[in-house]
Amino acid sequence: MEKVLLKGNEIIGEAAIRSGCKLFFGYPITPSTEVIEYLSAHLPKHGGTVLQAEDEIGAIYMCYGAACTGNRVMTASSSPGVSLKQEGLSYSAAVGLPMVVVNVNRCGPGLGGLGPAQSDYFQSTKGGGHGDYRLIVLAPSKAQELYDFTMEAFDLADKYRNPVMILSDGFLGQTMEPVILKERPEAPAFDRDWVVDGAKNRKKRILASYSLTNEIGEANNLIWEEKYKKIQEEAQRWEEYYTEDAEYLLVSYGTTGRICKSTVLNARAKGIKLGLIRPITLWPYPEKAFIPYKDKVKGIVTVELNTGQMIEDVKLAVECKVPVHLFRRQGGMLPTEDEILEYVENKFNLSAVEEV
Known part of the structure; x- marks a missing residue:
């Protein structure tokens, strides 16, 4: 090597x-x-x-x-x-x-x-x-x-x-x-x-x-x-990141999946139990990854560089048992980890969580 x-x-x-x-x-x-x-x-x-x-x-x-x-x-x-x-x-x-x-x-x-x-x-x-x-x-x-x-x-x-x-x-x-x-x-x-x-x-x-x-x-x-x-x-494959005790999940792949790891760490520093599921196979979509969480987490945010495409597969995977929201950028723009976290906090009214 x-x-x-x-x-x-x-x-x-x-x-x-x-x-x-x-x-x-x-x-x-x-x-x-x-x-x-x-x-x-x-x-x-x-x-x-x-x-x-x-x-x-x-x-x-x-x-x-x-x-x-x-x-x-x-x-x-x-x-x-x-x-x-x-x-x-x-x-x-x-x-x-x-x-x-x-x-x-x-x-x-x-x-x-x-x-x-x-x-x-x-x-x-x-x-x-x-x-x-x-x-x-x-x-x-x-x-x-x-x-x-x-x-x-x-x-x-x-x-x-x-x-x-x-x-x-x-x-x-x-x-x-x-x-x-x-x-x-x-x-x-x-x-x-x-x-x-x-x-x-x-x-x-x-x-x-x-x-x-x-x-x-x-x-x-x-x-x-x-x-x-x-x-x-x-052939379903995925990565889980800080999901064991997660109350909220990000779902993202590729470049944005990489950015979302920093978002998870920043959220944890503020006391927000955020995790990430990063699909590795987009087809077959890793539906198995969501089985432990669709009756457990309070909300999901997909982070995508489009108008919302993968979000459809996430909703199907959780059988609409969990609210699923979209944070997106388009036209070649990449989001920052802080922008994603701000969206999560506002969407789920988490801004009052004390820092630890």
Whole structure:
């Protein structure tokens, strides 16, 4: 292991190389461009190939074709670019192709701006393209998680034969932090009897998503539905922070989840029993995390960089047994820990709590 100082996007690139990624297809877009730049400089040294496609649509279909061969494949972009990839992601999920997709989220809608945002939550977690499909979505909050989660993403993609998204943002992607470059354990062995790698000595394999009859279409959708249920049961992940005796909870992920830890510490210093649930998997959403608290806490605040998207999943997770409120910033603006705490105090009338 070695400890180095890298920009967030570069960390993703280094983790991909050490995960055995052999093919990267992408198109530059701020604030994700350093991913393709880093891989262009370093992946060929490790026997891999980087190709700048003509556009984001071309890039995702290059990933589709390359993933059919069983190689580890990745693409990266930012919000408008990821929008262009949605049809290809739907096709990839339908065929069961493992690949890793990085979204360094910038603010929108439309072309938007270059600042950090979480406004792609719906797009990422609800299936941004057509049809009933899901992406596994991981939400890092710091440099080490950018590295670790990228490595895990490739294994999850292979395990479940499904695209996996790393949902970063403009702050994480552009911030330089120290990271420990861990060596990846030997990759688990996964079923590869679907791989298209030549059919001279076996029956030919066809990877296609078109259903010739309604009966076949329903049968296929039931297979995918069962897979998604399995992922929901097995892959939920989250972090809890000062939740044991919490009377109030913050729920936040990524960059704002990181800020909320300071808010919790500041609240505790004032005698307010505040805790944090930080989702790590945005899909499957960690509903299990809320089971001990939905009949216990007095209120919840989601902290988001959007107009309120994750709050819907929080309300579902607590079955509307707890009041859930939203504190948000938009347009690339980040909240401070003091702004979040002031909102919590005002919303739950806690300003009278004595400092300890």
